[in-house]
Each structure stands twice: as C-alpha cells, then as structure tokens.
Amino acid sequence: MRYLKTILPAFFLVSLAAPAFAQEEKEVEKVIASLFEGMKTKNTELLQAAFHPEASMQTVIAGEEGAKLGSNSVQDFVNRISNTPATTQLDERILEYQVKIDGDMAAAWTPYRFYVNDAFSHCGVNSFQLIKTAEGWKITYIIDTRRKQGCD
Template sequence: MKKTIFLLHLLVFSFSIAAFSQTDEEKVEAVIESLFDGMRAKNAEQVAAAFSPEAIMQTIAAKPEGTTVASSSVGDFAKRIGSTPAETQLDERILEYQIKVDGALASVWTPYRFYLNGNFSHCGVNSFQLVKMAEGWKIVYIIDTRRKEPCEE
C-alpha cells in the first residue's frame, strides 16, 4: 500500500513539474507574442528585446515593376513603434504558428492580418528565424510579405 501511495505521489509530482515547464516551441511562440504585444503597447524596449542585437528585418513588396526586398534595422523599427502617436492603434493578428525547432535553431511561419486603428490594412506571412542564446530565444531574422488580398481568415 505504501509503495502504491508513493508511486501515486511521484506520478502526480511528475505531472505538476511538466505543467510548469515550457517546451522550446512554447518559448519561441512567447517571444513572438511579446514582440506583437510590444507593438500594440507601442513599447520600443519590449519590441527590441525580442531580437538579437544583429537581427535582420526585411519585407517583400510586389510592385508593378517587380518584386523588391526592403530592409530595416531593429533599432529603427523599435524607434518607429515607440514614437507612434497615442491615438494610433497597431494590431498584428497572428492566425497560426508553424514552429520547427532543432537544437538552438527555430523556424516559424506565421500568417497574419494587420489592422490600423481597427481597420484592416494588409495581410501576409512572417518568416522568423530564432536562435536560443544565453538569455533565451531571440529573433535573428524576419522577412514578411504584405498584400491586400487574398487573405486567410
């Protein structure tokens, strides 16, 4: 009987520890969610904290003359977010997370819809590359597409 009770307690203890520990996939998703929460709050420090200092940001733009890729720095992006007027609402809504992790590398595909002041602005896909560093998962590369349609629901 004592052995059964001991094993039962051990089993419950194991489940409780597992409930409090996050998988790498959950940690990666939390970094990306923190980035977009920071955008909504217009918190430049929170936005910048999601990235490694040397991160690369790019956007693919389809234009009549052809596809272009525009680059920006994390510092400039965070500064723009932080200086957004108080009355302006930024809301990037992630529709789905497709996360792949191999050791210290994570790749994430996130279709999204972006709203400006509550109105649909554009949609697209973000492609993130994250690396697990001493301080945790950090975004080292993001490239996104932007279009008006067709958009996922």
C-alpha cells in the same frame, strides 16, 4: 521478443522528448507574441528584448516585374513604433504558428492580419529565424509579405 526490446525503449525515449520539444515551440511562440504585444502597446523594452542585437528585418515588395527586397534595422522599427501617435493602435494578429526547431535554431512561419485602430490594413506572412541564447530565444531575422487581397 527482440522486436519489443528494441521498440519499447525507443518509444519511451520519444515520449519523454515530445513534451520538451513542445515546450520549446511554446517558448519560440512567446517571443514572437511579445514582439507584437510590444508593438501594440508601444513598449520599446519589450520590442528590443525580443531581438538578438545583430538581428535584421526585411520585407518582400511585390511588383509587376517581380519582387524587390526592402530592408530596415531593428532600431528603425523600434523608433517608428515609439513615434507612432498615442491615438494610433497597431495590431498584428497572428493566425497560426508553424515552428521548426533544430537544437539552438528555430524557424517560425506565421500568417497574419494587420489592423490600424481596429480597421483592416493588410495581411501576409512573417518568416522568423531565431536562436537560443543564454537569455532564451531571440529573433535574428524577419522577412514578411504584405498584401490587401487574398486575405480571407
């Protein structure tokens, strides 16, 4: 009986927290999806709204003698997207979201395939770091990989 008095309240609390946690994961996914929708539609307001003002972006550049790190600012990224010709469609398709949350910090791992005008360009993985601000979840950091082989 003592066991039931301990386990049932704990089970009840966990069952109440699970939907709230799942909702937070969905909110993180929505911010990331809005980033790629902004990229696809060249909507700079949508792009900028996804990022924290102090966010940074990096990419892993594979090389024969080991990886190197490439960096650029969010503003450079936004400028590149806004200057992409209207006839060029950039479409990063997220294959799945793996989201981890601890309080006001989240991490997301998102394998993707990237297309230019519906033609396959490359694949890789994005690793996002986000924080929950008064305005909601914001991306603070992205690092990604890019490759043309092993994309199946």
